[in-house]
Amino acid sequence: MFTIQFDESVLNDIENKFIEFPQQAPRALASALNRVSSMTKTRMVRNARKIYTVKYGELLKGLTANKAFPAKLIAQINSKGNYLGLDNFQLNPSTRIGRTPVTATVKNGNGIMLNGNTFIAYRDGHLGAFEREGSGRLPIKRKYGPSAPQMLGPTTWLPDLDEFMSQKLNERFEHELNRLLSM
Incomplete structure (x- = not known):
């Protein structure tokens, strides 16, 4: 399980933009979450390939991402597969x-x-x-x-993935919000 934290300045900026544009902020956050989950899948596969000699596509096959929506701001990455x-x-x-x-x-x-x-x-x-x-x-x-979930699951990568996701979510949210506001 990952916890993603925003910088204080970003949180203040979000609160101000929520007041001005209540429809745009959830859309921007959902887009940012979806993009970060895609980037995290790639990062997970690359981390596994540092240890295992498995083909890239075989690891990627078993990864699925449940997308976030403005009404449901949760994105999940699941791994399943056989040996x-x-x-x-x-x-x-x-x-x-x-x-x-x-x-x-x-x-x-x-x-x-x-x-x-x-x-x-x-x-x-x-x-x-x-x-x-x-x-x-x-x-x-x-x-x-081994199976794909076994190769993708070591907990030694969790701090790296947590930091990566927090950083990228801050960047992507700003980008998506600016993109939506400029339309």
């Missing part, structure tokens, strides 16, 4: 090559050689790392890494 296959991380080899040992790098700098039964194959339209479940050719099961 991601190892093909969404750095996988070596990245294509099917004979009996080459398979290594996966989920976290930056930590490459792990997977056991000798792991191989690269296509299944259900996915190229990824698979492992045999029995002694026969089939069935095989896909190897997975």
Whole structure:
């Protein structure tokens, strides 16, 4: 949960503009909240990619933002998703090559050689790392890494995101209010 604080001068400015233009201030704040939530999603994905080797689009897929409206000045960012296959991380080899040992790098700098039964194959339209479940050719099961919510959720980034959102909301609110008042 984040708390966003305005500067004292900005709060006084908001109160004065509420009196003059009661319709414009909530619209400006809703626009600012929506823009800041979009910027925060990008920031969250970039923070996760500093640690994990996951593809940018895979993290962004699971993030949804509920928009703010003038009557409801709340914006939310939610993350959901299942475990991601190892093909969404750095996988070596990245294509099917004979009996080459398979290594996966989920976290930056930590490459792990997977056991000798792991191989690269296509299944259900996915190229990824698979492992045999029995002694026969089939069935095989896909190897997975962490899910998007697990990668986006470390609490060590909360102070950085809180400060970022507060700063950007102050800037964006001023911009949006001036834009609406100039129309």
